[in-house]
Amino acid sequence: MAELYKRFGGGLSTILVALVGLWLIGMVLAPNIMMIDYALRPNLPPAQIGGPNDVYSLDNVLYLANEAVHRSIFFKTIWASALVAFVTFVLCYPLAFWLAQHATPGQTALALLALTIPFWINEVLRTLAWYILLAFRGPLNAVLLSIGIIDEPMRWYGNGGVLAGMVYAYILFMLFPIYNAIESLPKEQIEAGRDLGASTWRIHWRIVMPHAKAGIATGCVFTFMLAAGSYVAPALLGAPGSRWFTEIIYNWFFEGGDWNRGAAYALVLLVLCLFVVLVTLKLARVNLTDVAK
Amino acid sequence: MSHSVELQQVGMSFGATRAVGDVSFTVQGGEFFSILGPSGCGKTTILRMIAGFLQPTEGRILIDGKDMHGLGPNQRPTSLIFQTLALFPLMPVWENIAFGLEARGVSKVERRKKADELLALTALEGYGDRMPGELSGGQRQRVAIARALAVEPQVLLLDEPLSALDLKLRQHMRAELRALQKRTGVTFIYITHDQSEALAMSDRIAVMSAGVLQQVGAPRDLYDNPATPFVASFVGETNAISGKITALEGGVASIETGLGVLRGRVGPGASVGSNAKLYVRPEALTMASSGENTINATVERIDFEGAFALAHGKLDDGAALVASIPSIDLGKAPAIGGRASFAFDTRQGVVLADG
Numbered sequence: 197m198a199e200l201y202k203r204f205g206g207g208l209s210t211i212l213v214a215l216v217g218l219w220l221i222g223m224v225l226a227p228n229i230m231m232i233d234y235a236l237r238p239n240l241p242p243a244q245i246g247g248p249n250d251v252y253s254l255d256n257v258l259y260l261a262n263e264a265v266h267r268s269i270f271f272k273t274i275w276a277s278a279l280v281a282f283v284t285f286v287l288c289y290p291l292a293f294w295l296a297q298h299a300t301p302g303q304t305a306l307a308l309l310a311l312t313i314p315f316w317i318n319e320v321l322r323t324l325a326w327y328i329l330l331a332f333r334g335p336l337n338a339v340l341l342s343i344g345i346i347d348e349p350m351r352w353y354g355n356g357g358v359l360a361g362m363v364y365a366y367i368l369f370m371l372f373p374i375y376n377a378i379e380s381l382p383k384e385q386i387e388a389g390r391d392l393g394a395s396t397w398r399i400h401w402r403i404v405m406p407h408a409k410a411g412i413a414t415g416c417v418f419t420f421m422l423a424a425g426s427y428v429a430p431a432l433l434g435a436p437g438s439r440w441f442t443e444i445i446y447n448w449f450f451e452g453g454d455w456n457r458g459a460a461y462a463l464v465l466l467v468l469c470l471f472v473v474l475v476t477l478k479l480a481r482v483n484l485t486d487v488a489k
Numbered sequence: 490m491s492h493s494v495e496l497q498q499v500g501m502s503f504g505a506t507r508a509v510g511d512v513s514f515t516v517q518g519g520e521f522f523s524i525l526g527p528s529g530c531g532k533t534t535i536l537r538m539i540a541g542f543l544q545p546t547e548g549r550i551l552i553d554g555k556d557m558h559g560l561g562p563n564q565r566p567t568s569l570i571f572q573t574l575a576l577f578p579l580m581p582v583w584e585n586i587a588f589g590l591e592a593r594g595v596s597k598v599e600r601r602k603k604a605d606e607l608l609a610l611t612a613l614e615g616y617g618d619r620m621p622g623e624l625s626g627g628q629r630q631r632v633a634i635a636r637a638l639a640v641e642p643q644v645l646l647l648d649e650p651l652s653a654l655d656l657k658l659r660q661h662m663r664a665e666l667r668a669l670q671k672r673t674g675v676t677f678i679y680i681t682h683d684q685s686e687a688l689a690m691s692d693r694i695a696v697m698s699a700g701v702l703q704q705v706g707a708p709r710d711l712y713d714n715p716a717t718p719f720v721a722s723f724v725g726e727t728n729a730i731s732g733k734i735t736a737l738e739g740g741v742a743s744i745e746t747g748l749g750v751l752r753g754r755v756g757p758g759a760s761v762g763s764n765a766k767l768y769v770r771p772e773a774l775t776m777a778s779s780g781e782n783t784i785n786a787t788v789e790r791i792d793f794e795g796a797f798a799l800a801h802g803k804l805d806d807g808a809a810l811v812a813s814i815p816s817i818d819l820g821k822a823p824a825i826g827g828r829a830s831f832a833f834d835t836r837q838g839v840v841l842a843d844g
Contacts, residue, residue, distance in 0.1 A: 384575035387542060392589035392640060393563040402588070406579045 377411025753838025
C-alpha cells in the first residue's frame, strides 16, 4: 500500500484503492452476502416478509440434503466436473509439452492462434456449434456413417455431449497454465533424464510433471470450477438424463419462483467447489498466490 | 579397462550450416581426453554426438569398437555431465544420484545403498537428504559427478562443468576430477574453452576451431609443437612475426620479416616462398642484444606477476610483442618507453605457413 502511494502519489492512489474497494464490495462481497441471506430465509409471500415467520434457518439447505434426485445430481455434477478437468488435462498435457519444449516459435504461434480464434466468439455460440455438430442428423453422424464406423446415427446429446462441449470450452484454461509451467523447464533436465536411461513415461512422471505441478493444479482448479458452474453446455448439449446442478438452481429461480431455495443450492455448490479447490491445492502443495499468477 | 571412443570422419550439419566437419580421433580407454576450443567451435556438438543426443550426418562413432549409429543416449555406455549440471531440483540429493538406477528398476534399498557409496566417494557423506538447492556450487558439482557415475558408465562426458565456479574452487575441482578419473579408471572426455584447464588435467587434448579439428596431442606436445597457426596462438601465449619463407634446410626455416631474417623450426605445411609466421613463446625471449635471432622493440608497459613480469612492447614492424622476464632479472629490464633487444634460440621458434 505504501509502495502504491509512493509510486502514484496521494490522489491517484486513493482513487485506485477506492475503485478496487468498490469493486470488491459491490461485485463480490454484497452479492455473496445477499445470496447467503436469501439462502437462510424461507420463501414467503411478500406480505409475510419481515413478519414472525421470516427467521433464519437451514431449512433450504436441508431440503437439498433430503431430496434424493437433487442430491444425486449435485454429486454427479461434482464428479463429472472432476472428470471434465481430468479429460481436459489428458488432452492438454501432451499438447502443452510439445508446444513448450519441441515446437518452433512459428509452430507455437500458429497453434496458439488456432486455439485462441474460437474464443473470439461467444461461449453460447461456440456451444451452439457443438449442438449442430452433434445433432442426430448432424455432420458428425454423417461422417461416421459414411466411413462406416457406425451403422446408424448415434444420439450424442447427454453425458458425452456435455463432456465434449465443456472440454472444448475450457481447454485454454488448462493449456496455458501447463504450457507456462513446462516452458520454464530447462531442456537439460529432460536430456539428463534420458541420458540416465529413463523411459519417456518416467521422465514425465518424475521430472516434467513435478516441475509443472503448480501449472497442472491451476489448470485443473480452473477447469473444475468453470465446469461445476457451467450452464450453457449442459443446457444445450445435455439430455434429461444428464442434468447439471446449475440447471436445478436456474429452475428454482426462474421456474419454481423460489429464490431462497435457489440461493441455498448455489451456496452449497459454492462451498463445495471452494472445498475441492482448497483440498486440491493443499495436495499439490500449491498456494493461492501461485494460482493467481 | 574402460571403453575407447573412436570418431571416424564425423561431420554434423544443421540444415545448410556445417557445425563440425571431418573430425577423426581415437580416445583410449581410461584416458582423460579434452576437447579444447573457443565457444562455437563445435566441441559441444561433438560431445552431444558421442552422448547420442545428436546423430552425426557424416561418419561414424564407435565406442569400444561398436558402431553407435541410431542408438539414443539411454542406450549408450556414456554419461553426460551438463554445463548447467541439470540436477533435478525437486528430488533430494540421493534420489538425484540414484535416478539412473531407478530407471533401471533397482530396488529402493539398493538405490539408497549405492547413493550412499557414491556420496562417500565424492566426499558428500550425510548430504543425501538435502535438496540440491541447499548445496554450494562445489557440492552440486560433486552430486552431478556422483549421479553420472551411478550408472557405471564406461565413458564420462563433461561439458564445461567447472565454468560456473570461482577460480579457487575451479582449481580445487580440477585436481579432484583428475584424481577421481584415475581412481575410477573411467574414460573422461572433457569439453572446455579454458586452455589452462585442458593443459593441467588432460592426458591428451584435441584442439578445435570453427568445426575443424586442428591438432590432437599431449599438452606438452601441443604447446611445443603446434601444427597450425590456430593452435600456436590459442594454446598458451605466443608472439607471431609475419614474413615470407626464404629457405628450408635441416628442419630449420629462414623467414624474411620486417625485422630481418629470423630462423625457427619448420612446422607442418611450410614451403619456400609461402607467407608464414614465426611463433615464439614469451618465456623463450631473453634480454640480449646478440644471438641467433635478435629483435628490437619499444617497451610499452611491464606487468609484474610475481615470479616473473610480462614486458609488453611494440616491434619495429608495428606488431605487438610479449616477453616474460624472470623477476630476478627485472633490474636489467629497460625503462618504459625505452628500446630493448630480445633474442631467442632457433629451436624455440616455430615457422607455420599462414592458413
